[in-house]
Amino acid sequence: MKKIAYIELDTHAEIAGNFIELMQDSKAFEVDFYFSKRILSQLDLDVNEQINKSSPNEILNQLSRNNYQLIIIGTVHRNFNIYLKIVENYKTAIICHNLNFCKISRCNLFQNIFKKDFQYRLKLLLKEGLFSAPKILEKATQLLVLDDNLVQKRFKFLPLFYTKFSQEKISNFEHNIVIPGSVSQERRDYLQIFKEISELKSHSNFQFIFLGKANGKELVWLKNLVEKLSKNISLKYFTEKVSKEKFAENMLCADLLWCPVQEKTEFFSQQETYGKTKMSGNIGDAIKYEKTALFPKHYKTSKPFIIEEETDFEKQILSLPEESQFDFQKNFNKEKVQKDLENILKKLL
Template identity: 50%
Template sequence: MPARIAYIELDTHAEIANRFHDLMLQSEAFSVDYYFSKRILEILEVDGDNIFLSSNSDILKQLNQRHYDLVVIGTVHRYFDLFFRITKRYHTAVICHNLNFIKASKLDLLNGILEKETRYRLKLLLKEKLFLKDKVYKQAQSLWVLSQELAQEKYEYLPLFYNEFDSAAENEIPTIVIPGSVSQLRRDYERVINRLYNATLPLKVIFLGKASGQELEKIKKLKSEKTVLDIVYFTEMVPQPVFDDWMKKADILWCPIQDETKFLGIKENYGITKTSGNIGDAIRYGKRAIFPKFYQNKYPFILLEEGYFSGKKPVFNFAFEDFTKDKIRKDLEKKLLKACK
């Protein structure tokens, strides 16, 4: 008889929920019910007898109506009082996205509240019981991370990303795709633009995300001044079919992530305490990806920026056979089976 799992996503990370859902569709070892907020359901557009509209006020009553061997919480960035009760009552696994936030002290959290977005962060503190954060993570039986470089000590790697598309691209002019919103906040577009000003050979460069403000003006200026570059950019959100099409056409992805970002005022370091969604992009579309030299990784398809742009011809020796859907599903099922015990 299949083990029964509840997967909860009430906040963000719809794409992670979608990966889990897609992988488990063909699973014979597990039966999964999904509890999604209205916002998540609108993004995913999934349906079925095992898909339930939920909210922080409904989820406990819904869970009580069925027996589950494991409850998976996709995001614990809100509703700490709710998830505290769930981890007390159920065998629980939590997907972890910001490791410094998890270990942050009450003083660190208070300083973050006073930094900005004070009204919203005070709501997390007073109404949603932010200070229960530590108990949620301590009571959960399993803590999962989404990339191999973050798997250490109490955090286990959860395989969710698989290769969906043929990686072959046939472009006369090398095509570099830079996926993600064109904002200096989490990615260093100043460094990208400065490097592109030094380009001497023809390149096609796609800024595959909405560009606005100073970044948009700098891209327009680059496009007008560097005729050796064929630049494509967007001033609105990129529709998913357009995003997919450009990603499939890419010869390589360029992921100029910043060394540091912040979550609720707590500093996080990419590759050390937080993973980049671009890892999943590279796996899904079967593409080599350029990352800054500071990024710690265990993936053979990642190239360091300094080496790639050094003028030397890079040597690629990897394949995406380790990321087929069937293999990732089997690896995921092993992880779920372990967590259910």
């Protein structure tokens, strides 16, 4: 069996969890995982023969004890001095979440230090080798993306999303629409959502679930909207972080995922475009829970379970079929995605 390592010391715990689930029964690969204390906690994992607790100070020594044929790094957003040593000494593939950041020059990195979070970014420069970022991405054996729509030049698709839950309708509402993700205007256009909801004229029963923590001005907007709505329209929102169990429970009852992602966002003051240089996590949500998702026109994707939002929101919602017409079980069942993942990994060796 081929032996590989998967490192996640920073963030993107759910993606690391998917890799574990897909590879745990693999007959082709033996995988060792190196996770920070935070990632272990988020995934509710205990240390064992394959799952190792790690840190930037420990990882190089841990890797040196084994003869890995490939190392996959889940996130390179800090600890650049450590990751540079890894790519210089091992065949390494890096998962990229912000493609423009992956192409950034040292000059732009320096300029961006002063634009936001100055103290934190200065620490990255002085203690964590920020200027090594371009060299890391240049020396890596392969750069990976989690959405096949983002494939370009050096960026190769790594399939990690699969369907875990079958469709089920457990809601008393005619139209149960879930907006997954933290309630932040920076990430999603909630003002447009509130406008669309307030203009609904149908007598059908609607429930809109804002499935993420709401606070600040967004919470005020939500409370104001609730007071204006007719009795056939219900809003559900959360003022605390949503647990994994509560998230899954509400996702399962959705007729539709509404994902009004903003067109532009930033990472390290570098502009990224959703659907072009950055993937929306709601794509993974739709696959995981076997749900049709409504996205803005600016989000470019060829995925058949993604519906482009039309001008007349109410008419579009009322005309949608009760269940997705896309066969998630055929296209994203665990066995198929595992096989596709193994084939990609073999090509990386």
